[in-house]
Amino acid sequence: MEIYVVIPPRPLDIYLYRCNSRFHVEPLLDMFKEKETYGILVMDNSGATFATLKGRHLEIVKSITSGISSKHRAGGQSARRFERLREAEINEYYKRVANYANQIFLGIPDLKGLIIGGPGPSKQYFVDGDYLHYTLKNKILAVVDTSYVDEQGVKEIVRRSSEILKDVRYVEEKNIIQQFLAEVGKDGLAVYGFDEVKKSLEAGNVKTLLLSEDLDLMLISVKCSNCGYSENLTMKPADLVKFEFDLSKRQCPKCGNQGLNIVDRKPLIDFFTELAEKLNVNVEMISSSHEEGEMLLNSFGGVAAILKYKG
Numbered sequence: 001m002e003i004y005v006v007i008p009p010r011p012l013d014i015y016l017y018r019c020n021s022r023f024h025v026e027p028l029l030d031m032f033k034e035k036e037t038y039g040i041l042v043m044d045n046s047g048a049t050f051a052t053l054k055g056r057h058l059e060i061v062k063s064i065t066s067g068i069s070s071k072h073r074a075g076g077q078s079a080r081r082f083e084r085l086r087e088a089e090i091n092e093y094y095k096r097v098a099n100y101a102n103q104i105f106l107g108i109p110d111l112k113g114l115i116i117g118g119p120g121p122s123k124q125y126f127v128d129g130d131y132l133h134y135t136l137k138n139k140i141l142a143v144v145d146t147s148y149v150d151e152q153g154v155k156e157i158v159r160r161s162s163e164i165l166k167d168v169r170y171v172e173e174k175n176i177i178q179q180f181l182a183e184v185g186k187d188g189l190a191v192y193g194f195d196e197v198k199k200s201l202e203a204g205n206v207k208t209l210l211l212s213e214d215l216d217l218m219l220i221s222v223k224c225s226n227c228g229y230s231e232n233l234t235m236k237p238a239d240l241v242k243f244e245f246d247l248s249k250r251q252c253p254k255c256g257n258q259g260l261n262i263v264d265r266k267p268l269i270d271f272f273t274e275l276a277e278k279l280n281v282n283v284e285m286i287s288s289s290h291e292e293g294e295m296l297l298n299s300f301g302g303v304a305a306i307l308k309y310k311g
């Protein structure tokens with residue numbers, strides 16, 4: 001028996017007790033995988049909290065209070081003067097929030113996006129105003145309501161993050177499909193269906209490969225054991241048994257003998273993702289829980305590509 005002591009790169013935030021014939025080190029191994037980091041900022045006119053979420057690990061980086069005086073004005077002060085002072089104070093405070101946000105979030109090289117929350121309308125004024133660095137502004141994924149501006153508010157966002165990010169992903173997916181449809185519409189940089197997409201991939205002409213998550217076709221490779229003739233077909237898994245049965249009685253179109261056999265079968269999704277990975281092509285998996293996704297699946301056979309140049 002050999003014993004290794006490994007210090008994890010981040011604190012372990014789950015408890016796991018298992019009696020088994022092997023060691024369960026998956027949570028440790030997970031830490032070494034590249035995880036996407038999200039920035040979280042919750043704020044209103046009373047204060048702000050900055051946090052990062054990497055995988056399951058949440059870190060509260062900083063909390064500040066605004067120090068802005070309450071809405072009650074001092075006696076003798078005119079209402080207009082009070083409002084002006086308050087606006088100036090808020091402006092200074094927003095600048096301070098933006099400075100911290102820029103310091104904290106711009107320093108994260110693989111920042112995937114920023115989620116901003118808080119009660120009331122101040123977060124939106126802050127986002128719309130000229131405060132945040134433009135690269136951070138471009139990374140804002142969602143602006144959501146929370147009840148608090150402290151750690152509680154951050155945790156509200158984390159609790160809802162899968163739902164928030166799912167909505168964000170929906171919008172991304174819809175945009176990608178709209179982009180594809182626009183290319184189809186002008187007979188431009190788009191192809192779809194097994195043969196066309198495969199051909200374009202192999203020619204190195206695919207910018208983005210679009211695959212429907214619900215594409216349930218199998219890719220079947222048939223080969224003649226007599227003359228070496230081969231062909232690829234796609235079919236539903238349910239049709240496979242009958243196809244295999246019929247194949248044993250079919251004649252080879254090249255040599256005429258009954259030598260056809262299935263030599264390979266795999267889900268079409270796996271075939272395309274493996275090919276794209278090998279060719280280093282960006283793949284977008286599209287769910288069919290929105291109209292655009294259904295269109296990809298039903299009108300374009302579940303597989304499509306946006307091209308680099310007109311092929």
Ligand SMILES: [Zn+2]
Nearest residue numbers: 224227252255
């Ligand atoms: Zn043959």
